[in-house]
Amino acid sequence: MNQDDRANYNFQKIILLVAILLFLIKFAAWYITSSVAILTDALESITNMLAGAFTLFSLYLSAKPKDHNHPHGHGKIEFVSASVEGMLILFAGIIIIYEGVKRLLMDDSSLSSLGSGLILILFTAIVNYVVGYIAIKRGKKYNVLPLIAGGKHLHSDTYSTVGIIVGLLLVWITGWQWLDAAIALLFGGIIIHSGIKIIRESIAGIMDEADEDLIEEFVAVANENRSDKWIDIHKVRFIKYGNHVHLDAHLTLPWYFNLREAHVELDKMTQILKQKFGSKHEMYIHTDDCRPTSCEICPIESCAHRQFKYIDKITWTAALVAEDHRHSIKDLAEQKNPL
Secondary structure (H helix, E strand, O other): OOHHHHHHHHHHHHHHHHHHEEEEEHHHHEEEHHOOHHHHHHHHHHHHHHHHHHHHHHHHHHOOOOOOOOOOOOOOOOHHHHHHHHHHHHHOOOHHHHHHHHHHHHHHOOOHHHHHHHHHHHHHHHHHHHHHHHHHHHHHHHHHHHHHHHHHHHHHHHHHHHHHHHHHHHHHHHHHOOHHHHHHHHHHHHHHHHHHHHHEEEHHHOOOOOOHHHHHHHHHHHHHHHOOOOOOEEEEEEEEEEEEEEEEEEEEEOOOOOOOHHHHHHHHHHHHHHHHHHEEEEEEEEEEEOOHHHHHHOOOOOOOOOOOOOOOOOOHHHHHOOOOOOOOHHHHHHHOOOO
């Protein structure tokens, strides 16, 4: 593991230990209060522990170097980890809904020692939110999906706990015991929505769904640093392998460039992209030769081989660079006059 991967791995160990501690505290709070809302919150903490353990394993595996069987590394395991965590969150939400309905319809047991229980779960809410915030921040900084998913899970746990606190305070003030179950039902629905969202994002990663935000960033950097010799870019593809990202792109250069001249331009683009995206982004840029139809969008004034008059260059956009063909004046016209 490199230094960043080791730090993320050690941080996940802390998350797992915190999850175990908070589960024990929530279980103690349920034991002294008999609150179904607190019980469901404790049940969700079980998913925190299971997800934390699986995430720890995924971070270890994704940090392993590339090998013969995994030429792009082991980063895809992070999407599997996130999907498992999403399913666990979804399952916890279903259990919460079930327990809430059960209490509303069939259970008339009363609550006790609410003050002590509230103090305990308030403590767990604060810890969960702080740890979740740090996890999301680290995950975004190092592009580690399991840390982001884990942080969102902890925040969803925090929100449900806050709802429980509000509900139990109302029960304490009004004496309306049914509010305990009603609040559990409300936040059970919120948790289910959060689980579905995480599953959706992880499946998108597994299926190599186009990352529009990443392509937009690429286009912005390419346009800002564009050379006149970079006539066109097309067939841009990003594939994520955990916190590693693989870029494929086709760069159109003047057909008369020799290999050395072409590689000078490739190196310029690669260095610019690495300054923006970092060393964990692999750049595979293929060079295409320009064609007569490229003349009208090529701004090289000194070209001795021009066959058509230069009209204007194409402004690269996310939609345009993703297309699987070399562009021409026709694409420029469509860009300026969309249907």
